[in-house]
Structure formats: C-alpha cells, structure tokens
Amino acid sequence: xxxxxxxxxxxxxxxxxxxxxxxxxxxxxxxxxxxxxxxxxxxxxxxxxxxxxxxxxxxxxxxxxxxxxxxxxxxxxxxxxxxxxxxxxxxxxxxxxxxxxxxxxxxxxxxxxxxxxxxxxxxxxxxxxxxxxxxxxxxxxxxxxxxxxxxxxxxxxxxxxxxxxxxxxxxxxxxxxxxxxxxxxxxxxxxxxxxxxxxxxxxxxxxxxxxxxxxxxxxxxxxxxxxxxxxxxxxxxxxxxxxxxxxxxxxxxxxxxxxxxxxxxxxxxxxxxxxxxxxxxxxxxxxxxxxxxxxxxxxxxxxxxxxxxxxxxxxxxxxxxxxxxxxxxxxx
Ligand code: UT7
Numbered sequence: 001x002x003x004x005x006x007x008x009x010x011x012x013x014x015x016x017x018x019x020x021x022x023x024x025x026x027x028x029x030x031x032x033x034x035x036x037x038x039x040x041x042x043x044x045x046x047x048x049x050x051x052x053x054x055x056x057x058x059x060x061x062x063x064x065x066x067x068x069x070x071x072x073x074x075x076x077x078x079x080x081x082x083x084x085x086x087x088x089x090x091x092x093x094x095x096x097x098x099x100x101x102x103x104x105x106x107x108x109x110x111x112x113x114x115x116x117x118x119x120x121x122x123x124x125x126x127x128x129x130x131x132x133x134x135x136x137x138x139x140x141x142x143x144x145x146x147x148x149x150x151x152x153x154x155x156x157x158x159x160x161x162x163x164x165x166x167x168x169x170x171x172x173x174x175x176x177x178x179x180x181x182x183x184x185x186x187x188x189x190x191x192x193x194x195x196x197x198x199x200x201x202x203x204x205x206x207x208x209x210x211x212x213x214x215x216x217x218x219x220x221x222x223x224x225x226x227x228x229x230x231x232x233x234x235x236x237x238x239x240x241x242x243x244x245x246x247x248x249x250x251x252x253x254x255x256x257x258x259x260x261x262x263x264x265x266x267x268x269x270x271x272x273x274x275x276x277x278x279x280x281x282x283x284x285x286x287x288x289x290x291x292x293x294x295x296x297x298x299x300x301x302x303x304x305x306x307x308x309x310x311x312x313x314x315x316x317x318x319x320x321x322x323x324x325x326x327x328x329x330x331x332x
Contacts, residue, residue, distance in 0.1 A: 004175030005128045007332060008135075009070065010300035011063025012166040013056055014287065015047035024159055029152040035159045040263020044162030044288030046145040052086045053165075054095045057141035060165035060296070061100055064137070068169035072100050075169075076133035078107035079124050081116025081140045081292035083321075084147065085109065088200075096139065106133075113195075114259045114320020115185075116140055116292035117166070121316065121328050122183035124170045134172045140292035141165035147197065149219050157220045160262075162288035166296025178310060178331050184242045185326040191230070194223040195321040227320075231265045234325040236272035239317045242327040250275055254312035254332075255302055259320060260284040260294040269317070281307065291320070308332050 020043045021032035035041050047056060057080065065072065080093040087095070091109030096102075110120045117140035124136040142165070148158040173179060199217040200208040212218050235258065243250065250256075250273040258266050263284050270280040281298050290297060295316050302308045310332060317327040 001174050003129050004173050004179035005125045005170050006173040006178040007168055008171040009064045009068025009169040010303055011060045011067055012297040012300040013059035014045040014164045017046050018043050019046050027150045028155045030155050040284050041288045042285045047143055047163045053084050053141050053143040054086050054092050056165035057096050057139045058099050060167040064167035064169050072102050074135050075102050075137045076105050077136045079120040079138045081110040081120045083113045084143045112324050114291050115318040115324040115326045117295045118316055118318050118326040118328050125180045128172050136170045139167045140296045142291045142293045157222050160289050162290050164290040164293045164297050166293050166300050168296055181246045181329040183328045184238050187322050187324045191323040194226045196221055231319040232268040235269045235319045238325050238327040239315055242329045252313055253315055255308050256280045256315045257298045259318035261289050
C-alpha cells in the first residue's frame with residue numbers, strides 16, 4: 001500500500017477569560033473602533049497566571065485524541081509548534097509528552113511562529129509517509145499574554161494577540177477517501193527583524209540585562225505595515241502554488257483556513273482567490289491572533305460547525321514572522 005496521511009481528529013481549547021477591546025481601553029490609549037477597523041478583532045482570551053502554554057496544549061490535545069478515538073499510548077510522535085514555550089529549553093514537545101502520559105515517543109518543537117502549525121503538519125505528513133510512524137500528534141499552542149505590554153507604549157501589538165491551542169491527530173491511510181495532498185514552504189530571513197522578540201538571545205553579550213528589559217527589547221517588535229504589505233501578496237501566492245501542484249482551482253476548495261492575523265489580510269486573500277465569504281474561514285473577531293494555534297483552532301471549529309466534511313478539499317495557509325509563509329492542501 002502507498003502510504004498517505006489523513007486527519008483522524010481535531011481539538012482546540014481557549015482559556016476561559018475573555019478580554020474585550022473595551023477592557024483594553026481601560027489599560028491604554030486605544031479604542032474598540034480603532035482595533036476593529038484595523039484588525040477585525042473584538043475580543044481575545046488571556047490565560048490565568050498559573051497556566052502555561054503546555055497546559056492549554058494538553059486540553060486541545062485531549063480533545064483531539066477523543067475526536068480521533070485514540071488513547072495516549074497510540075501517539076507515536078509529537079510535533080509542537082509555539083513561539084511561547086514554557087521554558088527556554090527543553091521544548092514544549094517533551095513537556096506535553098509527560099503531561100499527557102504518552103509513551104517514550106519522539107517529541108520536537110517547531111519555532112516558526114505563525115507558520116509553525118503548517119510546517120509541523122508538513123513534517124508530520126513526511127514522518128507518516130516515509131513509514132517512520134503511523135500516528136502523529138501535531139499541536140499549535142500559544143500563551144502570548146504575559147509578553148504583551150498592556151500599556152500605550154505596547155498598544156501596537158498588545159491589542160492583536162491572544163492565547164489558545166489547537167491540535168490535530170494525523171494517521172496513515174491508503175488515500176482512497178481522505179488524504180493530505182502536499183505542501184509549499186518559504187522563508188526570507190532578510191525580514192527577520194520586522195516581527196521579533198530579540199532578547200534574550202545567545203548572539204548577544206550579555207545574554208540578558210536589566211537594560212534590555214527596560215528598553216523593551218525583551219518585548220514584541222513589529223513593523224506592522226511591512227508585515228501587512230508582504231502578507232497580502234505572499235499569502236495568495238503560496239496558496240496558488242500548492243493548488244497548481246495538484247491541479248486544483250480556488251473554486252474547487254470547500255474552505256481556505258488562513259492564519260488569523262488580520263481580517264483585512266484574510267479579506268485580501270479572499271478577493272485574490274475570488275471566493276465567497278463563507279469559503280474563507282475567519283474567527284479573528286473572537287480570538288485575535290493566536291499565532292501557531294490559529295490554524296488548528298480554526299480548522300477544528302470549521303469541522304465542528306459542519307463547514308468541512310469528509311472528502312472536501314481544504315487549504316491551510318499562513319504568513320508571518322521570519323518572514324515565513326506556507327500552505328498545505330488536503331482532502332479532509
Ligand atoms: O501573525 C503575524 C503577522 N502579523 C500581521 O500580519 C500584522 C500585519 N499588520 C497589521 O495587521 C496592521 O499593520 C496593524 C493592525 C498592526 C496596524 O494597522 P495599520 O493600518 O497598519 O496602522 P499603523 O501601524 O499604520 O498605525 C496607524 C496609527 C498610528 O498613529 P499615527 O502615526 O498615524 O499617528 C499608530 O500610532 O494608529 C496608531 N496606533 C493605534 N491607535 C490606537 C497603533 N496602535 C494603536 C492602537 N490603538 N492599539
């Protein structure tokens with residue numbers, strides 16, 4: 001049998017605390033109108049102080065395992081995408097392996113920010129297709145609220161990001177009904193500093209200092225206009241590339257699940273592909289930008305809402321820090 005990969009189960013988790021734009025108005029000089037008009041975001045979820053990124057991931061992973069009908073011992077490999085790990089090292093993959101009570105299986109982290117889940121999805125597909133494993137758990141989870149500067153100085157990024165987690169159980173199949181078709185991945189490190197947290201970093205001496213904390217270099221820096229400018233061209237380009245690889249036209253897609261960075265970016269992608277609103281998924285209004293978690297959360301919701309059915313063609317696509325951009329095409 002030729003080996004292919006299918007999604008066996010999906011799950012997602014948002015921490016219960018909802019923070020609205022009006023809540024942020026109390027903390028900084030911003031407005032609900034500005035945030036909604038520029039980004040489409042109305043509210044986001046922030047985790048409680050005693051919750052870590054892997055705690056969110058555990059909830060999403062348990063939901064995905066239940067959806068797939070897997071027990072923890074069925075998982076043979078873990079791929080964890082995040083930019084907000086619990087520890088500088090080791091990565092979240094091993095922490096999740098332990099918290100979920102998995103066997104002593106391989107576990108790794110992907111540090112690709114907004115495209116982390118798509119890159120992880122592609123790696124899992126490779127691991128399954130080459131015969132190394134039959135069942136892989138891929139997670140995107142982010143706990144971004146602790147790094148946000150919830151003040152007027154930090155408002156350019158603080159209003160955009162949220163916490164959450166999504167997970168997918170991928171398993172080997174014969175490809176006759178469902179299967180992952182392929183992937184395209186790109187990067188251009190020339191733009192690495194346009195969206196970054198630069199400190200602490202091992203290229204710097206000293207590794208960390210009080211000055212770095214005070215001058216804001218331990219916080220998120222984003223050149224929003226530059227990111228936006230690239231996103232609206234690279235996003236549709238990488239989608240069209242992966243579709244062309246498989247002879248698929250945009251109109252054949254049941255759903256595009258784009259990374260949720262900005263409603264205006266999603267709208268630009270939709271227009272470029274000439275698709276109706278209901279075929280490009282959007283939940284940014286409720287969750288903000290949850291970075292590596294946004295695609296698995298959106299895909300899990302879309303399936304729950306009946307927007308994707310078995311056999312439908314679905315495209316996952318993302319653009320973000322790095323810059324990196326990537327897309328995956330699958331028959332769900
Ligand atoms: O997932 C990672 C990928 N990230 C992205 O894709 C983000 C891409 N970029 C964007 O989504 C948009 O650039 C933003 C939503 C970040 C910003 O929208 P914009 O239309 O590009 O606004 P801007 O940065 O040009 O700022 C416009 C004005 C500025 O004031 P002046 O200089 O015109 O007086 C900002 O200081 O808005 C001001 N501003 C704010 N005002 C109220 C910036 N942040 C805020 C805020 N509330 N939170």
